[in-house]
Amino acid sequence: MEMVKRCRWLVALTAAALLSACFSTTPNLKEQGNAGQALSSADTSVVFGRIRWTEHGTEKTFGKGLFGSSITPNLLRIEDKSRIRADVDKNGEFIWKLKPGIYVINKIDYRDSWSGNYFTVPQVAFRVPEAGKVYYIGTLEVDFASKRDLIGGLSGQVRSRVVDNAPRGYDAPARELGIQPDRIDKSLMVHVSGLPGTIDTTKEFNVTVQLLNAVFFGLSH
Numbered sequence: 001m002e003m004v005k006r007c008r009w010l011v012a013l014t015a016a017a018l019l020s021a022c023f024s025t026t027p028n029l030k031e032q033g034n035a036g037q038a039l040s041s042a043d044t045s046v047v048f049g050r051i052r053w054t055e056h057g058t059e060k061t062f063g064k065g066l067f068g069s070s071i072t073p074n075l076l077r078i079e080d081k082s083r084i085r086a087d088v089d090k091n092g093e094f095i096w097k098l099k100p101g102i103y104v105i106n107k108i109d110y111r112d113s114w115s116g117n118y119f120t121v122p123q124v125a126f127r128v129p130e131a132g133k134v135y136y137i138g139t140l141e142v143d144f145a146s147k148r149d150l151i152g153g154l155s156g157q158v159r160s161r162v163v164d165n166a167p168r169g170y171d172a173p174a175r176e177l178g179i180q181p182d183r184i185d186k187s188l189m190v191h192v193s194g195l196p197g198t199i200d201t202t203k204e205f206n207v208t209v210q211l212l213n214a215v216f217f218g219l220s221h
Contacts, residue, residue, distance in 0.1 A: 023074070028087035029095040029176075036178035038097040045100060045128050048173045049137040049189070051092040051108070052163075055144045061090045072109040076199055078102040078209060085109075095173060100128045102212050105189070106199055108142070112154050120144075120158045121197050126189040127216050134177060136170065138188040139163040162189045190215060 029035035029046070038046050053060045053071055062070045071092065075084040079101040088094045103126055107119045126137045141163055146156040170181040192211055196204040 023083045023085045025085045026075075026087070026096045026098065028089055028093075029097060030093055030173075031087070031089055035095050035173075035176045038095075039132075039134070039177060039179070041097065041131075043099060043131050044097045045131055045133045045135060046095060046177065047098055047126070047128060047135045047137050047187075048093075048095040050094065050139040051088055052139050052141045053092055053144065054142070055146050057143065062088075062092070063090060067113050068111075069113045070109075070111045072111075074106045074109060076104045076106045076208075078104070078212060081205070095176065098128050100131050102127050102216060104192075104195065104199065104208065104212070105140070110144075114148075115152050115154050118154060121195075122158075122160045123192055123195040124160070124162065124189050125192050125195070125212055125215070127187055129185075129187060134173075134179065134184045135187040136166050136173075136184055138186075139165055139169075140189055160191075162191060164188055 029038055030048075035046070038044070051071060051073060053062075060069070062068060064070065071088060073086045073088065075086055076082075077084065077099065083106070086094065086096055105122055105124045107121050110118045110120065112118060120142070122140060122142065124140060128135060139162070140160060142158060142160045144156055144158050146154060148154055164186075166186050167181060167184075170184050174181045174184065192215055194207075194211055196207055199205055199208050
């Protein structure tokens with residue numbers, strides 16, 4: 001699969017934006033120590049991968065404390081318009097339990113330990129084809145060319161690409177799930193050019209559905 005590079009800006013996230021929609025949360029099973037239990041569900045699948053965040057080419061790790069930086073991908077499931085805040089670990093790695101469907105990574109919230117909350121829009125989507133499976137969705141590499149103003153505010157250009165580390169990246173998740181690596185299927189994230197910067201209106205949602213149906217129908221033929 002072609003590795004796609006895109007440019008976006010990190011944008012300040014206001015309190016009003018945080019309250020504009022209701023979210024559920026999907027925990028990172030990687031940090032719960034019981035990832036294998038997720039395989040017992042008849043109506044969900046397990047997906048795993050990573051968001052690798054770098055700043056000026058240097059890999060960044062994240063913490064959960066008050067003074068730490070963090071990233072939180074926001075997912076939109078197309079089938080029911082549900083919005084999900086998804087957890088990642090300090091290295092951006094994740095194992096999530098999700099229903100089958102098409103998901104947009106609508107935005108990635110970024111909390112800066114100095115100046116607060118921001119977000120970037122990666123224009124990335126992935127598909128969970130069936131229930132009861134384990135899917136690898138790849139690594140989303142995000143490089144942030146950060147700049148600070150005189151009062152510490154953050155801005156800068158964001159470049160992202162999807163990287164396929166299969167099958168060498170299967171061993172650790174397979175151990176955590178208690179399965180053999182050959183039980184893992186691949187359903188990589190894809191960049192979808194033209195996805196709206198927000199998907200809050202009926203028009204934006206309809207454009208999103210049309211684009212994603214075209215992309216995933218094309219990938220399956």
